[in-house]
Amino acid sequence: MSLLTSKGDPNRLCVACDTRFEITAERLATLKADGYRIVGRYLTEPGQDKLDPSEYFKAIRPGELERITAGGMQFFPIFQEYSTKLSHFTVENSRKHAQSAREAAQRLGIPPTYIYFAVDFDATDDQVSSTILPYFRAILSSLGGGYKVGIYASRNICTRIIEAGCAGCAFVSDMSTGFSGNLGFPIPNGWVYDQFAEISNYRGQGWDLDRVAYSDRMDAVSYVHSSNAGGATVDQGTDYTSLSPIDLIWHLEKRFDELRGQGKVGQDYVPSGDSGTWITVPTWRCMLNYLSKAYLRDGGGESTINWSISAESFRSGDAVTLESDAVASKIIAALDRYIGLQRESMKDVNKERVDLAHVCVTTLGYLNGLVIPKTWTGWAGDLASTMSNIQDVMDWNPDADLHAVCEALVGRDETYLSHPGIANLITGKYVNGVWKSISNSCNRDDLCCDGDAILFAQRFSAGNGGATHLLSQTMRDYYNDAGLLANRFKQIAWSVGAANRSDAAAAFRNDENWAFGIARWFLNGRKDIKDEIVNAACTALAEFVI
Numbered sequence: 001m002s003l004l005t006s007k008g009d010p011n012r013l014c015v016a017c018d019t020r021f022e023i024t025a026e027r028l029a030t031l032k033a034d035g036y037r038i039v040g041r042y043l044t045e046p047g048q049d050k051l052d053p054s055e056y057f058k059a060i061r062p063g064e065l066e067r068i069t070a071g072g073m074q075f076f077p078i079f080q081e082y083s084t085k086l087s088h089f090t091v092e093n094s095r096k097h098a099q100s101a102r103e104a105a106q107r108l109g110i111p112p113t114y115i116y117f118a119v120d121f122d123a124t125d126d127q128v129s130s131t132i133l134p135y136f137r138a139i140l141s142s143l144g145g146g147y148k149v150g151i152y153a154s155r156n157i158c159t160r161i162i163e164a165g166c167a168g169c170a171f172v173s174d175m176s177t178g179f180s181g182n183l184g185f186p187i188p189n190g191w192v193y194d195q196f197a198e199i200s201n202y203r204g205q206g207w208d209l210d211r212v213a214y215s216d217r218m219d220a221v222s223y224v225h226s227s228n229a230g231g232a233t234v235d236q237g238t239d240y241t242s243l244s245p246i247d248l249i250w251h252l253e254k255r256f257d258e259l260r261g262q263g264k265v266g267q268d269y270v271p272s273g274d275s276g277t278w279i280t281v282p283t284w285r286c287m288l289n290y291l292s293k294a295y296l297r298d299g300g301g302e303s304t305i306n307w308s309i310s311a312e313s314f315r316s317g318d319a320v321t322l323e324s325d326a327v328a329s330k331i332i333a334a335l336d337r338y339i340g341l342q343r344e345s346m347k348d349v350n351k352e353r354v355d356l357a358h359v360c361v362t363t364l365g366y367l368n369g370l371v372i373p374k375t376w377t378g379w380a381g382d383l384a385s386t387m388s389n390i391q392d393v394m395d396w397n398p399d400a401d402l403h404a405v406c407e408a409l410v411g412r413d414e415t416y417l418s419h420p421g422i423a424n425l426i427t428g429k430y431v432n433g434v435w436k437s438i439s440n441s442c443n444r445d446d447l448c449c450d451g452d453a454i455l456f457a458q459r460f461s462a463g464n465g466g467a468t469h470l471l472s473q474t475m476r477d478y479y480n481d482a483g484l485l486a487n488r489f490k491q492i493a494w495s496v497g498a499a500n501r502s503d504a505a506a507a508f509r510n511d512e513n514w515a516f517g518i519a520r521w522f523l524n525g526r527k528d529i530k531d532e533i534v535n536a537a538c539t540a541l542a543e544f545v546i
Contacts (some may be wrong), residue, residue, distance in 0.1 A: 154181030
């Protein structure tokens with residue numbers, strides 16, 4: 001029937017829906033009783049900052065997502081502000097929209113996922129080329145925060161934007177049967193949600209609901225952020241889904257040593273001539289390795305090879321045992337939201353975001369540093385990557401202020417594109433037929449992890465024995481100590497023997513070979529990074545960390 005009219009059979013069964021109305025406890029119960037598992041809700045609305053939450057017309061209200069997920073349903077986020085006219089789709093608006101969507105998602109505790117940006121009018125094919133594509137291209141380069149770009153629009157618009165690489169998936173407005181973009185066009189290959197019918201006054205309860213088909217190609221969101229990394233005391237409960245990340249590490253350490261007692265994990269065989277020796281590997285070391293699996297095993301291809309050389313090889317035997325064990329697998333299932341490929345950051349007592357997997361793999365890099373100099377798994381690799389971005393900005397904007405550009409691209413959060421240093425500059429363009437945009441590769445969160453890893457490596461390399469909970473206790477003490485955390489960025493300078501800006505800038509510049517060798521990995525093989533770029537980037541890092 002969808003061949004004849006885009007909405008297809010409006011009475012067919014579905015498990016997803018969307019609505020502008022708050023999902024109260026009563027509405028949640030109604031949806032679940034009717035077989036719905038997923039609901040789409042709106043991140044923001046115009047003028048929201050001037051309204052009390054009780055006055056919101058469509059925006060998600062405080063506590064609503066917690067209610068949805070605790071009640072056994074999932075959700076997906078939609079961004080729709082001023083999207084009903086072609087004039088709304090400017091590059092300037094796209095950056096504002098990306099920032100608003102990202103900030104709302106972070107405020108609401110939504111982990112990295114697709115955000116569906118709306119095109120809620122019948123744009124023609126030439127309008128897609130002239131206006132909608134540039135808008136989504138700017139959304140893609142501005143969004144940040146680990147979030148990905150989805151699109152809500154008619155079939156043709158969704159297909160065009162996805163094929164251009166400016167969105168990863170679609171929420172198709174097939175309910176708009178009169179849109180030319182739905183007439184004679186197939187549903188996009190990348191569709192995840194398909195809106196096909198509207199019900200007013202749902203179940204006589206005074207609210208409206210759109211019925212939505214779900215392709216099951218990717219998961220909806222099933223949780224919101226935990227507020228902290230873990231308290232000062234251990235939560236030994238067995239409802240792992242409710243535990244903080246450091247408490248989950250404590251439980252995984254405990255189970256690991258129980259399996260060690262059975263001779264299943266934590267040993268390496270070192271061959272020597274015709275025989276060899278079994279050596280015991282401390283639990284903290286094995287835990288650091290497993291918590292780094294996104295880098296050492298799951299990243300795939302060249303990325304995994306590079307990290308294995310930079311840090312250490314993945315302990316696949318231990319991983320197989322853990323992941324097949326009934327108890328450990330449950331802990332890992334809860335912990336994966338912090339260490340998987342699509343993960344959320346935990347928050348320390350100072351409310352800084354910490355990428356747990358990144359901290360662990362960088363700590364391993366500092367502990368080893370044999371093939372690859374240890375700094376290149378941390379701040380040096382991040383800084384080299386951003387040097388490449390700085391060079392691009394200066395090439396595209398020859399009159400730009402180099403110091404201001406460096407200030408915008410070293411140590412900033414996801415709002416870096418709105419920093420005065422680059423806000424009005426060209427930050428994306430086609431290069432050899434491929435769209436290239438400036439990324440935030442030496443950002444505040446990365447440098448948090450780099451500073452933390454330096455401190456952890458120092459503590460673990462001091463010879464702390466094989467206590468079962470050494471890693472979780474070290475992390476618990478550190479991430480709950482506001483005083484120690486206040487010096488996390490300075491750890492980067494201290495690690496090169498510097499205590500002030502000028503000494504740090506000189507050490508960053510002189511202690512690494514920015515032109516040859518390992519730098520090529522991080523500079524994408526390019527040889528055109530000018531000395532003035534290196535000097536300015538090192539100075540910017542010194543100013544930030546001190």
